[in-house]
Amino acid sequence: MGLAKRKAIYVQYAQAVPLKYTIDKANCIYFIKKGKCGACKKICPTGAVDFDQKEEIVTLNVGSVILSPGFAPFDPTVFDAYQYAKLPNVVTAMEFERVLSASGPTMGHLVRASDQKEPKKIAWFQCVGSRDMNKCDNSYCSSVCCMYAIKEAVIAKEHAGKDLDCAVFFMDMRTHGKEFERFYTTAKDKHGIRFIRCRVHTINPVAGTDDLEIRYITETGELKTEIFDQIVLSVGLQIKPEIAELAKRLGIELTEGRFCKTETFEPVATSREGIFVCGVFQGPKDIPQAVIDASAAASAAGEILSEARNTLIKHKEAVTETNITGERPRIGVFVCRCGINIAGVVDVPKVAEYAKTLPYVEFTTDNLYSCSQDTQENMAQIIKKERLNRVVVAACTPKTHEPLFQETLTNAGLNKYLFEMANIRNQDSWVHKSNPELATEKAIDLVRMAVAKVALMEPLKEAELEVNQTAVVIGGGIAGMSAAKSLAKQGYETHIIEKGKCLGGQALNIFRTPKGEDIAEKLSGLVDEITKDQKIHVHLDSAITSVDGFVGNFKSTISSNGKNDVLEHGIAIIATGASAFKPSEYNYGKDPRIMTSLELDKKFMEKDPSLKKIDSAVFIQCVGSREPDRLYCSRVCCTHSIDNAIELKKINPDMNVYVLYRDIRTYGEREYLYKKARGMGIIFIRYSVDNKPEVKPEGEKIMVGVTDHILGRRLSLEADIVTLATAVIPNRDEKLANFFKVPVNDDGFFIERHAKLGPSEFATDGVFLCGLAHYPKPIDESIAQGMAAASRAVTLLARKKIHTSGTIAETMPAVCSSCGVCVSICPYSAPSFIEETARFFPGKAQINPVLCKGCGLCVASCRSGAIRLKGFDNDQIFAQIYELSKAV
Amino acid sequence: MSDWEPKIASFLCNWCSYGAADLAGVGRMEYPPNIRVIRIPCAGRMSPKFFLAALTQGADGVWVSG
Numbered sequence: 001m002g003l004a005k006r007k008a009i010y011v012q013y014a015q016a017v018p019l020k021y022t023i024d025k026a027n028c029i030y031f032i033k034k035g036k037c038g039a040c041k042k043i044c045p046t047g048a049v050d051f052d053q054k055e056e057i058v059t060l061n062v063g064s065v066i067l068s069p070g071f072a073p074f075d076p077t078v079f080d081a082y083q084y085a086k087l088p089n090v091v092t093a094m095e096f097e098r099v100l101s102a103s104g105p106t107m108g109h110l111v112r113a114s115d116q117k118e119p120k121k122i123a124w125f126q127c128v129g130s131r132d133m134n135k136c137d138n139s140y141c142s143s144v145c146c147m148y149a150i151k152e153a154v155i156a157k158e159h160a161g162k163d164l165d166c167a168v169f170f171m172d173m174r175t176h177g178k179e180f181e182r183f184y185t186t187a188k189d190k191h192g193i194r195f196i197r198c199r200v201h202t203i204n205p206v207a208g209t210d211d212l213e214i215r216y217i218t219e220t221g222e223l224k225t226e227i228f229d230q231i232v233l234s235v236g237l238q239i240k241p242e243i244a245e246l247a248k249r250l251g252i253e254l255t256e257g258r259f260c261k262t263e264t265f266e267p268v269a270t271s272r273e274g275i276f277v278c279g280v281f282q283g284p285k286d287i288p289q290a291v292i293d294a295s296a297a298a299s300a301a302g303e304i305l306s307e308a309r310n311t312l313i314k315h316k317e318a319v320t321e322t323n324i325t326g327e328r329p330r331i332g333v334f335v336c337r338c339g340i341n342i343a344g345v346v347d348v349p350k351v352a353e354y355a356k357t358l359p360y361v362e363f364t365t366d367n368l369y370s371c372s373q374d375t376q377e378n379m380a381q382i383i384k385k386e387r388l389n390r391v392v393v394a395a396c397t398p399k400t401h402e403p404l405f406q407e408t409l410t411n412a413g414l415n416k417y418l419f420e421m422a423n424i425r426n427q428d429s430w431v432h433k434s435n436p437e438l439a440t441e442k443a444i445d446l447v448r449m450a451v452a453k454v455a456l457m458e459p460l461k462e463a464e465l466e467v468n469q470t471a472v473v474i475g476g477g478i479a480g481m482s483a484a485k486s487l488a489k490q491g492y493e494t495h496i497i498e499k500g501k502c503l504g505g506q507a508l509n510i511f512r513t514p515k516g517e518d519i520a521e522k523l524s525g526l527v528d529e530i531t532k533d534q535k536i537h538v539h540l541d542s543a544i545t546s547v548d549g550f551v552g553n554f555k556s557t558i559s560s561n562g563k564n565d566v567l568e569h570g571i572a573i574i575a576t577g578a579s580a581f582k583p584s585e586y587n588y589g590k591d592p593r594i595m596t597s598l599e600l601d602k603k604f605m606e607k608d609p610s611l612k613k614i615d616s617a618v619f620i621q622c623v624g625s626r627e628p629d630r631l632y633c634s635r636v637c638c639t640h641s642i643d644n645a646i647e648l649k650k651i652n653p654d655m656n657v658y659v660l661y662r663d664i665r666t667y668g669e670r671e672y673l674y675k676k677a678r679g680m681g682i683i684f685i686r687y688s689v690d691n692k693p694e695v696k697p698e699g700e701k702i703m704v705g706v707t708d709h710i711l712g713r714r715l716s717l718e719a720d721i722v723t724l725a726t727a728v729i730p731n732r733d734e735k736l737a738n739f740f741k742v743p744v745n746d747d748g749f750f751i752e753r754h755a756k757l758g759p760s761e762f763a764t765d766g767v768f769l770c771g772l773a774h775y776p777k778p779i780d781e782s783i784a785q786g787m788a789a790a791s792r793a794v795t796l797l798a799r800k801k802i803h804t805s806g807t808i809a810e811t812m813p814a815v816c817s818s819c820g821v822c823v824s825i826c827p828y829s830a831p832s833f834i835e836e837t838a839r840f841f842p843g844k845a846q847i848n849p850v851l852c853k854g855c856g857l858c859v860a861s862c863r864s865g866a867i868r869l870k871g872f873d874n875d876q877i878f879a880q881i882y883e884l885s886k887a888v
Numbered sequence: 889m890s891d892w893e894p895k896i897a898s899f900l901c902n903w904c905s906y907g908a909a910d911l912a913g914v915g916r917m918e919y920p921p922n923i924r925v926i927r928i929p930c931a932g933r934m935s936p937k938f939f940l941a942a943l944t945q946g947a948d949g950v951w952v953s954g
Binding site: 102103107108397398399400423425426427428430431432433434435438439441442445446449807854855856857859860861869871872874877878880881882884885 | 902907910912915918929930933935938946947
């Protein structure tokens with residue numbers, strides 16, 4: 001990003017995949033001066049530099065294409081009043097992100113660009129290049145900037161300390177994602193970040209300094225001047241022109257914001273059959289939503305290609321495992337140089353020499369890169385030739401490379417658990433570079449400890465499990481049906497368990513989508529497809545009353561109409577949905593003219609003639625959402641109310657329509673609706689949570705009192721109907737959560753495996769998640785997540801067989817005192833008592849190897865010492881501890 | 889001032905602290921080379937016997953993180 005200097009050979013960034021160097025042709029002497037230099041080629045020990053590499057055109061025969069070309073951050077140079085190009089301390093959020101990064105140009109030390117001074121005051125300007133038709137052509141909301149600005153402000157304070165003053169200048173605060181509202185509140189209340197509702201016009205340099213002066217108007221109408229050390233422009237997301245060109249070549253339609261055009265009920269399908277889309281090209285979105293889309297697109301492609309599944313797969317030849325029982329340990333130690341990553345600090349030959357002196361070590365060597373393919377093949381040869389039966393690799397970290405080296409062992413016919421790594425890079429050379437001698441000592445100790453442990457390692461077995469090819473989807477709403485449809489199309493028998501009398505869920509109550517599609521029509525089409533599909537079995541009026549088993553082999557009891565059936569299935573998708581909050585405030589329930597959004601939808605669906613007689617309508621937003629006891633945004637209500645407001649205006653253009661709101665959150669291209677509504681004369685009045693509107697039926701009319709945010713005066717609105725945009729409340733189901741051992745958060749939504757990277761699955765293997773049970777979301781996102789959950793499930797189902805880990809706990813029943821501590825303490829319910837009627841060891845503890853995650857909690861808690869953890873056994877850990885005594 | 893340096897045995901959970909120690913490396917954050925890490929599958933694996941063994945083997949401190 002030009003924040004720091006780099007050489008003409010570089011890695012794009014520390015986390016780049018693949019993490020390989022590349023030559024910058026525009027700045028390389030060899031390319032500029034036609035063949036001069038070329039030093040890199042001479043010096044590269046592996047001969048990896050190839051100046052003759054050329055672009056190649058490769059033709060691939062494919063059945064489907066997925067577009068995920070991403071976005072470009074908006075270039076704020078066109079905002080001349082912000083002088084981004086001229087003032088070094090006006091930076092984009094992306095640049096600021098790099099400054100905060102530990103691998104960034106200042107190693108995460110927060111300093112400003114002009115003078116490397118630590119800033120004391122930083123401001124963020126929101127909506128730069130978003131929601132703007134004057135300076136740019138992006139009238140959409142970029143969806144992510146409010147949240148990333150808050151995150152940057154919080155991290156900046158973490159880096160610089162409490163005294164750093166952070167101010168975010170915004171129009172509407174859009175923290176509509178899961179847990180985002182809570183983050184926003186904490187940023188305000190706990191971290192003291194200032195949030196100022198104002199779009200600042202100009203940034204002026206302060207003469208004689210590098211500081212920046214701005215003038216803005218506070219909410220009370222006061223004009224203020226403030227000086228900041230640094231200003232961060234929260235730039236929006238936009239589609240690159242070359243991507244728009246690509247879309248043209250492919251013949252797919254774009255939206256007015258130049259995003260790929262999709263339909264609500266097919267959220268990842270482009271206008272051309274077989275071409276799917278995911279990520280920001282589908283619409284501005286954050287990481288979890290992009291991950292959901294990606295899985296959904298994979299599912300969509302999988303649906304049309306399911307017949308071709310596994311036809312291009314190459315199978316690996318299995319190597320028979322050598323039996324090492326009774327053999328004396330013969331340990332091989334491979335010390336890695338990792339180029340200069342390790343060898344630049346640690347004296348690698350010395351470590352390798354030392355390893356030779358250790359007991360049972362028969363072979364040692366050092367490798368330039370232990371992970372390279374030729375070294376791997378070489379290692380396998382050495383293992384065979386030297387008849388090694390234990391291997392230690394002293395290199396990077398087992399977290400990333402253990403599986404790779406274990407594969408090498410497998411290829412050499414050794415059980416993969418006869419292996420140990422010594423972490424001499426991440427936890428040694430990289431962190432002690434100014435102390436090479438002590439780093440070498442540490443490496444020697446770590447190798448000695450690893451050798452002592454590996455000598456005691458034994459071959460371990462991994463249980464192989466058949467994966468039952470049947471799927472169960474709990475909940476027959478839009479998300480559940482989409483998941484089921486996708487699974488069935490990919491060839492899997494699927495059961496939908498729906499507690500209600502019909503399929504459809506909340507979609508049955510909604511009039512139409514913000515894109516104008518008729519929901520009832522689309523929904524009946526989907527229900528039709530589901531009921532006609534031979535592979536889908538719908539169980540209405542049904543509930544799950546018990547669940548046994550584990551990933552690949554669940555046994556659930558389905559109770560329908562007093563009848564119990566046991567169903568065996570390999571995976572489960574939870575799509576239990578949510579419902580609309582029924583408020584007790586605003587006189588709801590006391591007057592039929594005061595209704596919820598869904599009740600208004602019902603009137604639209606029934607074409608209620610009373611709607612034509614309305615002269616004045618008021619919408620109240622955030623009823624039950626974003627309040628201390630329900631600190632989340634319900635995400636769908638702003639768009640829904642605005643769409644309904646527009647519908648009323650269409651019925652009667654003379655109608656007075658008011659929307660009382662806290663922040664309008666029409667994220668992404670939903671923003672167009674907000675713009676359209678204002679254009680139609682719908683009046684938006686902001687209220688604050690501590691000064692809520694008052695609703696009182698008075699004779700013919702309903703009087704709505706609200707304090708206008710511009711006038712600062714109490715207004716009295718006469719309304720014929722009042723619509724309350726009430727919160728989305730999850731159908732909290734603790735029983736189901738217990739059955740599948742999945743967590744639920746304070747609000748009652750299920751907690752996914754990973755907030756960003758695993759939004760559609762649980763940490764519990766074989767259980768997946770979608771729809772409103774995860775978090776409030778509109779129909780398109782529910783469908784995408786339903787497809788995503790199906791996609792994640794298929795990755796498991798398609799394997800047909802799975803292996804469990806070998807590093808698991810095992811009881812020694814002869815020593816067990818049947819105290820039951822392990823049974824009660826295990827978070828995965830792996831231990832149980834052997835049945836009293838069993839012939840051997842009745843009443844003693846046993847551990848289910850499939851459920852055990854190998855944490856060792858039971859091992860440490862066992863008072864009889866009757867449990868051992870294979871791979872991390874007592875003697876193995878003690879061996880490491882004993883070797884510490886020789887450490888300097 | 890003596891030039892005595894403590895020797896610290898550390899037991900790090902594979903899923904959090906061990907990964908964090910790896911990340912400290914990725915970020916090239918320097919710290920004194922006095923610790924020797926033993927990777928455990930979870931802090932729940934930690935047994936009092938490991939503390940005692942480390943101390944009797946000459947560790948001046950034991951650090952468990954998970």
